[in-house]
Amino acid sequence: PYLTWCQRRYDLPLIQRNAQILGRSVDVNFLLGRHLNDKLRHDIECAIKRFESASVCGLPELQLSLDILSSTHKQLSKYLDLDSFTDMLAEIDENFAPSSVVSRRGRISSHVVYSLVCDIFPNYSYNFYTQRFVPSPVSLQQCAYGNPPKRTAVEHMMGSVSAKAHERVGILTRGYFGRIHLETLLNIIGYAELPRLVDECLQILTDKLQDLTAYVVALGDHVNACHLPSS
Secondary structure (H helix, E strand, C coil): CHHHHHHHHHHHHHCCCCEEECCEEECHHHHHHHHHHHHHHHHHHHHHHHHHCCCHHHHHHHHHHHHHHHHHHHHHCCCCCCCCHHHHHHHHHCCCCCCCCCCCCCHHHHHHHHHHHHHHHHHEEEECCCCEEEECCCCCCCCCCCCCCCHHHHHHHHCHHHHHHHHHHHHCCCCCECHHHHHHHHHHHCCCCHHHHHHHHHHHHHHHHHHHHHHHHHHHCCCCCCCCCCC
């Protein structure tokens, strides 16, 4: 009974549509919905910006943040008229529909390709036993990422206490790139976007190999022939 009473304390103000304040009729439900729409968009922007400030190894953290926001949106939608969470995420991610005239890759997919090509491929080594890409002892290429959001923005998104717990969970998957990151990537961008992402990575690697071929051929012309011993 006590929990039901506590819940009703918040339910009643949320459903008010004709509150008389200083002689004026105020639609509290509409005002709360409008402000919470802006707040959810701001939190989604903070989550994506935080992902863009580090390598693709932060995919599980991004998934966790989006799951929290999606669950919050689902609970609030029971009482308030909120925009679709999928539409808000697509708007902030700048991910337009494939059938659209201005179809383009979203911010999340763009950062995944950039991080893989400029950081994971040149600076990570594959460990066969753990089946993970781990940082090499020496980085061959420096990769610049964007500035992370302010600490206050992250704390506003999930609270100061929960933000610390979220940070501790993220550390567990931040130091490598493996199966869990690929599964998270599929959950976020979907299977339809995967072929285009793979094609772009392969095209970039093919261009790099073609550039490298010219140097290999030039060096091979000046290397003395090496005759292998007979079997």
